[in-house]
Amino acid sequence: MNVSALRTIRHLVAIALPAFLAAGCAMHRPPTAEVKPLLSQQDQAAIRDGDLRIANSALQSGDLAVARNVFTRMTQDQPGAPEGWQGLGNTQYLAGELEASRKTFNLMLERFPNSTEARMGLARVAVRQRKLDQAAADYQAVLALKPDDPSALAGLGATLDLRGQTAEAQAVYRRGLSLNPDNAALRSNLGLSLALNGNPREAINVLLGNSGLPDKLPQERANLALAYGLLGRDDAAENILMTDLPESVAQDNLEFYRYLREQLAAKQASAKTARPGGSAK
Numbered sequence: 001m002n003v004s005a006l007r008t009i010r011h012l013v014a015i016a017l018p019a020f021l022a023a024g025c026a027m028h029r030p031p032t033a034e035v036k037p038l039l040s041q042q043d044q045a046a047i048r049d050g051d052l053r054i055a056n057s058a059l060q061s062g063d064l065a066v067a068r069n070v071f072t073r074m075t076q077d078q079p080g081a082p083e084g085w086q087g088l089g090n091t092q093y094l095a096g097e098l099e100a101s102r103k104t105f106n107l108m109l110e111r112f113p114n115s116t117e118a119r120m121g122l123a124r125v126a127v128r129q130r131k132l133d134q135a136a137a138d139y140q141a142v143l144a145l146k147p148d149d150p151s152a153l154a155g156l157g158a159t160l161d162l163r164g165q166t167a168e169a170q171a172v173y174r175r176g177l178s179l180n181p182d183n184a185a186l187r188s189n190l191g192l193s194l195a196l197n198g199n200p201r202e203a204i205n206v207l208l209g210n211s212g213l214p215d216k217l218p219q220e221r222a223n224l225a226l227a228y229g230l231l232g233r234d235d236a237a238e239n240i241l242m243t244d245l246p247e248s249v250a251q252d253n254l255e256f257y258r259y260l261r262e263q264l265a266a267k268q269a270s271a272k273t274a275r276p277g278g279s280a281k
Contacts, residue, residue, distance in 0.1 A: 048074065048081055055087055059094070067091045082112050089121045093128075101125050116142045116149070123155055127162070135159045150176055154185040157193070166197050188220045195227040198268060203227040218244050229257025230264065 051074050058066035068091045074084025085108035092101035105121035112118060123138035139156035142149055153176030160169035173190035180186060187206060194203035207224040221240050228237040234254055241250035 048078055048083065052083055052087070055091075059087075059091065064091055064095045068095070079111070082108060082115060082117065085111070086117050086121065089118075093121065093125060098125050098128055102129075114145060116145055116152075120151065120155070123152075123159075127155070127159060132159050132163050136163070148176075148179040150180040150183040150186055153179075154183070154189050157186070157189055161189075161193050166193060169193055184217050184220060188217070188223050191220070191227060192223045195223065195230050196264075198264065200227045200231040204231065225253065226257060229254060230261050232261065234258075 051070050055067045055070040055074075058064070058070065068088065071084050071088035071091055074081065075088055078084060085104060089101045089104035089108060092098075092104060102122060102125045105118045105125065109115060109118040109122070119138050119142045123135045123142070126132070126135035126138060136156060136159045139152050139159060142152040143156065146152065153172055157169045157172040157176070160166075160172060170190060170193050173186050173193065176183065176186040177190065187209060191203040191207035194200070194206060204224065204227045207220055207227060221243060225237040225240040228234075228240065234257070237257060238250060238254060241253055245253070
């Protein structure tokens with residue numbers, strides 16, 4: 001090879017090598033991350049409010065899938081907003097996804113240690129899972145922060161009733177009603193507890209309250225009908241049942257009240273016989 005050809009090759013290498021190295025660096029450079037604009041707190045609040053409207057509307061219409069998707073996105077995009085976590089946990093609870101709901105509320109509690117909403121969510125899940133000791137502990141934790149919270153008091157009372165601690169449950173309901181005299185859940189739960197534990201007349205007085213029947217919610221009316229049925233007042237029970245139910249369903253309920261009345265009477269008679277010196281009449 002002559003000197004002229006050698007010089008030509010060196011010249012081409014000198015030009016090509018930097019270009020090759022540059023191309024190699026370009027090929028191995030990590031992809032550029034997507035750049036998102038920084039949002040002001042006002043913008044974030046507007047987005048959060050819009051998402052909440054969409055998700056809550058979906059919940060009201062029974063579209064749990066849409067609600068779950070929106071709330072999940074909220075937990076990812078704005079993890080510092082408790083509304084997303086609470087909404088997701090509630091949606092999973094309504095869908096019967098109890099373990100997923102429990103995990104979501106636990107994650108919420110980790111981020112917001114004083115969140116009574118997270119504790120209430122965990123308590124409701126624990127009741128559904130029949131983990132009654134855990135449920136009672138969660139309700140107590142809420143009451144330690146908010147002693148007069150009617151939902152926590154109603155939930156704790158119901159949990160104690162499920163554990164068979166009737167007297168303690170009724171004491172919680174009464175304490176709750178002394179703090180929240182117009183609360184329907186506390187009044188309804190106390191009335192049901194009294195009716196099922198041998199005090200249907202007192203249950204009727206509690207459920208009627210000061211306003212009488214017309215303003216009562218369906219659950220309160222159902223519990224009132226049960227109390228009248230257990231007292232043997234089938235006529236009054238039927239009148240109440242016909243407010244909300246077809247006649248055939250109302251008659252089925254009356255038949256159930258009669259059966260339950262017989263069972264409770266037999267239980268009371270057995271308890272009297274079991275007492276020292278007691279005898280069944």
